[in-house]
Amino acid sequence: MKKCRRDAMYWKIWQMTGGMMSIFTRISSMQNAAEQKKRKTEERELKLIILEPKPRENADTAKWPCVAYVQGSAFHEQWLWNNIPRHLRLAQKGYVVAVIQYRPSDIAPFPAQMQDAKTAIRFLKKHAEEYHIDPEHMAVAGDSSGAHTALMVGFTGDDAPDTDLYGEYSAKVNCIVDSYGPTVFPLMNYFESSQNHYDPESPEGYEIGYKNVLEHVDLAMEASPLSYLSEAKATPSTLIIHGGRDMLVPFSQSCQLYNYMKELGKEVEFYKLNDANHGFLGFNNDTVLHIVLEFLKKHI
Numbered sequence: 503m504k505k506c507r508r509d510a511m512y513w514k515i516w517q518m519t520g521g522m523m524s525i526f527t528r529i530s531s532m533q534n535a536a537e538q539k540k541r542k543t544e545e546r547e548l549k550l551i552i553l554e555p556k557p558r559e560n561a562d563t564a565k566w567p568c569v570a571y572v573q574g575s576a577f578h579e580q581w582l583w584n585n586i587p588r589h590l591r592l593a594q595k596g597y598v599v600a601v602i603q604y605r606p607s608d609i610a611p612f613p614a615q616m617q618d619a620k621t622a623i624r625f626l627k628k629h630a631e632e633y634h635i636d637p638e639h640m641a642v643a644g645d646s647s648g649a650h651t652a653l654m655v656g657f658t659g660d661d662a663p664d665t666d667l668y669g670e671y672s673a674k675v676n677c678i679v680d681s682y683g684p685t686v687f688p689l690m691n692y693f694e695s696s697q698n699h700y701d702p703e704s705p706e707g708y709e710i711g712y713k714n715v716l717e718h719v720d721l722a723m724e725a726s727p728l729s730y731l732s733e734a735k736a737t738p739s740t741l742i743i744h745g746g747r748d749m750l751v752p753f754s755q756s757c758q759l760y761n762y763m764k765e766l767g768k769e770v771e772f773y774k775l776n777d778a779n780h781g782f783l784g785f786n787n788d789t790v791l792h793i794v795l796e797f798l799k800k801h802i
Contacts, residue, residue, distance in 0.1 A: 546605065546609075548603045548605070548618055548621075548622070549582065549603045550600050550601065550602060550603065550622055550625070550626070551582050551583070551586075551600070551601040552598065552599070552600045552633055553589050553590065553593040553598065553599040553600075554566065554593065554599075554633060554634055555593055555594070555596055555597070555598070555634075557634075564634045565630075565634055565635065565636040566596055566597055566598045566635060566636060567596070567597055567598070567635075567636055567639035567640065567641070567798070567802045568597065568598040568599075568600060568626060568633075568636070568637075568639070568640045568641070569592060569597050569599050569600070569640075569641045569642075569643050569679070570602055570619070570622060570626060570640060570641070570642045571585070571599055571601050571602065571642075571643050571644060571648070572601075572602050572604065572615075572619055572642070572643070572644035572648035572649070572651045572652050572655075573585065573601055573602070573603075573644070573648050574644060574645040574646030574648035574649065574683075574781075575606070575646075575647055576646070576647055576705035576708075577606065577607035577615065577647045577650075577705050577706075577708055577709045578606045578607060578608060578708070579606045580603055580604070580606075580648075582601050582603055585601075585645070586601075588785075588786055588791075589601065591791055592791070592794070592795075595795055597798070598633060598634060598635050600622070600626055600633075602619050602622040602623075603618070603622075604618040604619060604651060605618055607705075607708040607709045608708055608712075611708065611709055611710060611711040611712070612663075612709050612710055612711075612724070612725040613654070613663035613725070615647075615650075615651045615654075616651050616654040616655050616663060617663060617664065617665045619642070619651050619652070619654075619655045620655055620664060620673035621665055621668060621673075623640065623642065623655065623673045623675065624667070624669075624671040624672070624673055625668055626640070627640075627668075627671040627672070628668055628671055639676060639802045640675045640676060640802070641675055641676060641677045641678065641679060641798060641801070642655050642656050642678055642679075643678065643679035643680075643681070644679075644681065644683065645681040645682060645683070645781070645785075646681070646682055646683060646750075646751060646780065646781070647683070647684070647705060648683070649679075649680040649681050649682060649683025649684075650683040650684050650685070650727060652678055652679070652680060652683070653678060653680055653683055653685065653727035653740075653759075654727050654730065655673060655675070655678075656677075656678035656737070656740070657678075657727055657730040657731060657737060657738075658730050659672070659673060659674040659675075660672055660673055660674060674738075675738055676738055676739070676801055676802050677738045677739040677740065677741070677797070677798070677801035677802055678738050678739070678740045678741065679741045679743075679794060679797065679798075680740060680741065680742045680743070680756070680759070681743050681744070681785065682743070682744045682745060682748055682751050682755075682780060683727070683751065683755070683756075684705075684706065684726075684751050684755050685726060685727050685755045685756065685758055686723075686726045686728050686755060686758055686759075687699070687706045687709075687710070687715050687722040687723070687725060687726050688715055688716065688719050688722050688726070689754070689758065690706060690715075690751070690752060690755065692752075692754065693752040693754045694749070694752065695749060695750060696749040696750055697750065699715065700714055700715040700716050701714065701715075702714050706725075709725055710725050727759065728758065728759060728762055731762060731763065731766055731768070732766070733766045733767065737768045737769075738801075739769040739770070739797075739800075739801040740763065740768065740769070740770045740771070741770075741771050741772075741773075741793070741794065741797040742759060742760055742770065742771065742772040742773070743773045743785070743790065743793065743794075744756040744772075744773075744774060744775070744778075745774075745775045745777075745778030745779050745780060745783070745784050745785070746774050746775060746776045746777065746778065747776075747777060747778060747779045747784075748778070748779055748780045749779065749780065750780040751780060753774070756772065757772075760772040769801075771797060773793055775789075775790070
């Protein structure tokens, strides 16, 4: 595997006036190799979008807590800029936000996505000084398939499935923010949804290698975050937010995760947004921002 290569691109994309913080973004890139059985080895460049507050003084020594964000994409190719307005508002509050790219499932199924996210977190810790990150105060977050990846990263930390890239740094984080992520693949059709989640062409089918979920339950459970929780193992504090009208990832997926975490004695908060659907609908507002900020203040 080749080590990360950082490019020289650096753009100012947002500058606030009236006493607010200035927000800058950098595009950094990594190279990672995907080795799969019966598939040609795929090597591609993976990118990070890094939004960081610009301090008014002591710019060289400033450090901010960091939220590593995994953009949802049904496990396919991501549009990394999708939630930039939401990330900008978080950066205005004093957080570095690093948007993580993973390999899409059609070229690299599970566990490639969580491995790429772990690599990105380790990369951020390695370059913490450059990006003004406090590596002791990091969270992982995501929406939809990105939330699934965030949960997998948070629940496994430095345990398998993992990668040895940047292995001198830990992939562990202090807390997790899960927005409507799938948590138990074999149960996704048990409640109303707008699609069949068991078909090989479904997001979940692609994620386990273009297979029928119910015909490969063991593999599907291996790719389900719920499988990586145990009473004995420490788990980062977790925030779950899900729309009550989500017609893609059933609301029950978050209920199952919350109930199991409470049963195991884990620290978890769960918010139902009654009128919210999947994606942007119902999530880009002050209420959700306040929920996330209060959680991060306590746990990051």
